[in-house]
Amino acid sequence: MTILTRLPEDYHENTLAIRSSLQSVRFYVDGELRMEYDTSGTRLVGKNSASCYVFCPTSEDDAGKEVRIELTTNTAKYSGVVNTVYCGDEAAIWGYLFQTYGLETVIALFLLFAGIITIIFGFSLGIAYQTKFDMEYLGWCVFMAAIWMLGESKMRQLFFPNPSALATLCFVMIMLSPIAIGYYMDTLQKGRYRKVFGVVESIAFLNALICSALHILGIADYIETLPVAHVILAGSVLIGFITMVCDLKRGYVSEKYTFSVLYWQ
Known part of the structure; x- marks a missing residue:
């Protein structure tokens, strides 16, 4: 599953975040791999990466750039599952998540x-x-x-x-x-x-x-x-x-x- 978007010209946030659902996650900014979450090299057993919030650092310099988020899973049930994408300060995002969950x-x-x-x-x-x-x-x-x-x-x-x-x-x-x-x-x-x-x-x-x-x-x-x-x-x-x-x-x-x-x- 791939999410493709472009950041606005007045973008000034420092974090993009998404929760994976038994998915490996890759953030590409302007075609460059910025953040990757994949436990295939560290987990002892299992086919998928555990569900986890993945935070990608950004800056004002990324304004107007293309962002691509790739979600990969080996379980059909979670293929195509896309959770909410958050944008803002990482601490503020965690604060919102704690208030909610x-x-x-x-x-x-x-x-x-x-x-x-x-x-x-x-x-x-x-x-x-x-x-x-x-x-x-x-x-x-x-x-x-x-x-x-x-x-x-x-x-x-x-x-x-x-x-x-x-x-x-x-x-x-x-x-x-x-x-x-x-x-x-x-x-x-x-x-x-x-x-x-x-x-x-x-x-x-x-x-x-x-x-x-x-x-x-x-x-x-x-x-x-x-x-x-x-x-x-x-x-x-x-x-x-x-x-x-x-x-x-x-x-x-x-x-x-x-x-x-x-x-x-």
């Missing part, structure tokens, strides 16, 4: 902190009482959700220098989340539905292995196999909800769920 990043960082604290607290209680607490697995669920949100955040490159690694980790968290949910629900319900959650966990683990192999071998990126992970994740949440309803009907809720309710309150 910053809330989800702040929430993700809060969940990350809460998840880590919950894991540490649950693990400490487990050592003290020589048993496993559902709080620890709940912490892992929150932690994975936070990593997923950070991986999807449009502000992620401000916090993590390697967007490819975080983007990959985001997909891994989605695939492994059913395992954390299964362990949490199984501990919370004291193994009453262990066989059911065991099947879900095995399917999720097998899917993660297969998708990782396809990703590493360059056959299919995580984004292409993601629908399967979504189905498994949705299935694990649905099964968790069904088992909670079953416990409610059998009168187990007051016995097993009180601690978790008090914790969230």
